[in-house]
Amino acid sequence: MLILIALLLLASVVMIPLARRAGLGAVLGYLMAGVAIGPWGLALITDADAILHFAEFGVILLLFVIGLELKPSRLWELRKPVFGLGGAQVLFTALAIGGIAMLLGQRWQLAVVIGFALALSSTAMVLQTLAESNQLTDRHGRDGLAVLLFQDISVIPMLAILPLLAGEAGKVETGPFLTAVAAIVSLILVGRKVLHPVFGWIATLGNRETFTAAALLVVVGATLLMEAVGLSASLGAFLAGVVLADSQYRHELEADLEPFKGLLLGLFFMAVGMEANLGLLLKQPLLLLAITGGLLAVKFVVLLAIGRIAGQRASATRKLALSLAQGGEFAFVIFQLARQQALMPGALADLLTVAVTLSMLAWPLLFLLEERFITPLLDRQPAAPYDPIAETDNPVVIAGYGRVGQIVARVLMVKRIPFTVLEVDPQQVDYVRRFGNEVYFGDASRLDLLNAAGVQRAKVFVLAIDDVETSLKTAELVHRHFPGVEIHARARNRMHAYRLMDLGVTKVMRETWLSSVAMSEGVLVDLGFAPEHAKRTAKRFAEHDEQSLRKQHAIYDDETSLVQSVQQAREELRNLFEQDAAVTDKEASAARPD
Secondary structure, three states: OHHHHHHHHHHHHHHHHHHHHOOOOHHHHHHHHHHHHOOOOOOOOOOHHHHHHHHHHHHHHHHHHHHHOOOHHHHHHOHHHHHHHHHHHHHHHHHHHHHHHHHOOOOHHHHHHHHHHHHOOOHHHHHHHHHHOOOOOOHHHHHHHHHHHHHHHHHHHHHHHHHHHOOOHHHOOOOHHHHHHHHHHHHHHHHHHHHHHHHHHHHHHOOHHHHHHHHHHHHHHHHHHHHHOOOOHHHHHHHHHHHOOOOOOHHHHHHHHHHHHHHHHHHHHHHHHHHOOHHHHHHOHHHHHHHHHHHHHHHHHHHHHHHHHOOOOHHHHHHHHHHOOOOOHHHHHHHHHHHHOOOOOHHHHHHHHHHHHHHHHHHHHHHHHHHHHHHHHHOOOOOOOOOOOOOOOOOEEEEOOOHHHHHHHHHHHHOOOOEEEEEOOHHHHHHHHOOOOOOEEOOOOOHHHHHHOOHHHOOEEEEOOOOHHHHHHHHHHHHHHOOOOEEEEEEOOHHHHHHHHHOOOOEEEEOOHHHHHHHHHHHHHHOOOOHHHHHHHHHHHHHHHHHHHHHHHOOOOOHHHHHHHHHHHHHHHHHHHHHHHHHHHHHHHHHOOO
16 A cells, blocks of 8 residues: 555656646646556556545545635526536537437437536546636636536436436436435535534634544535435535635635645546556547547537627637536546446447546647647737827826826826826726726837827826836836936835836835835734834834935845845844834833832
8 A cells, every 4th residue: 555655656746847847737747647657557556446436535625625715695696607508518518429429320318328428527627727727717717617517416317317218217216306405405504504613613622633624524524415315526515615615714624625635636637547548549549539539629619609609708718618628537437337237338438438538638738738829829919009199288197007006196186186197008998997087008118109198298207017127118218318307116126126226216116115114013003012102113114224225226236245235234223223212211211200
């Protein structure tokens, strides 16, 4: 057993960094590791089924963590994409694939099984990859989650009618749906009433291990309940997460379960790689490649059509269609049961199982190609013409209308001081115009647009551009061509401030500096210092830091000198505070009556 664990860990430690370095992602790295050590690679591990069965708990934990992120109110908002988009995807994909199966000579009962099984996608693979690329909150990420939830739910009726399709109608349960609904409602209602106070009590014990054990017990208990009534284990875990989504402990639960989830998901993907029957691929390569390519193509086209009919943007629909194009792990379960009930020949089950596995192996590469090449090519926005700017004598020109530029503009509006705003992001321009603000779409780092904006007639130029290099380019243009205009520049950090000062900009404000100083003052007050003392301390620090910024500007490109200066400044500040404390004590002593 220890040798098995060592082999799995070694494969992941070697392959994951290589895959990440190559930009392929962790999922593909795990799949390649599984192929490498599996029966058709080095044959170091031969029993992939046992590992796959155990590692499926990683998928369950993944769904639980996703449920923790979905409050019931947000889940209710997903009802339309779950049953609308998800239902349409399963129905039309199953019809398309089942129809192809019938055209190839399969009985309609078997075509139904094949169509439905291949309509399902890999929950673990899709959600893990979208999470890695920070796309779960994007439109296609949210819709993908909704479709996957419907797929999980739809497995239940499919498993229930398998005996009927096999000609064993007597074995079909009469009330699976009522049982399923009762189990779901019970889990939600009992969970909300019981789990919140239970976790509150456990938290008072202060024992981290007990809290983690309780979290794992909740996940296991929910999955056992769902499996007992014929529902998906992952659906049970997801519902348990949703029940606790409103809990104040959800972040701690997520942090406790994250290591288990990551390791088990890695094992799951490695087991999928081991399961790939490459021997069958060698015997029937063209047939398997045709089935795999056809599966990916049909699922992609069906979802693409559904998304476009629903009126979604082309880019979001394309990403959603590609995200769900691969086969899913539930197909393995359905093929196995269909084989056991003599509904599907063993050779066909093996063939389709390998095709699904190949689609799962190929999908991360397709996802990567889409991200790196297709998206930049198709989603590249055509350059919009810059807005014509009416000639004005406004005393202020603001470059950049983000969080800093907007605040300056609001103050000017209150004082009824006219200003001109340049913003290079067309989406930001459209957004702020909805609120009645006059903003021009234009690049402030272009001299012709600065002239059109009337910078030569302005008194003040507010440089609030977020991008550092564009900010520096704009500062250099304004300083050189409009020397009579006072520049007030926003700096992202100390280094940005130094580079602005190199260009002759003297009025530089670091964007988080004032708020940090003000926060420090509030912290001192809450720690028991007198408000006057806290205010004096914050002011003394701010003055000293500004002086240090000016002094260190001359040597910031000399690392040795800069380090010495920072250490000296720190010592000077400490001495200042000690002197201030001594004066404060002396004043307090003089104020006390004898």
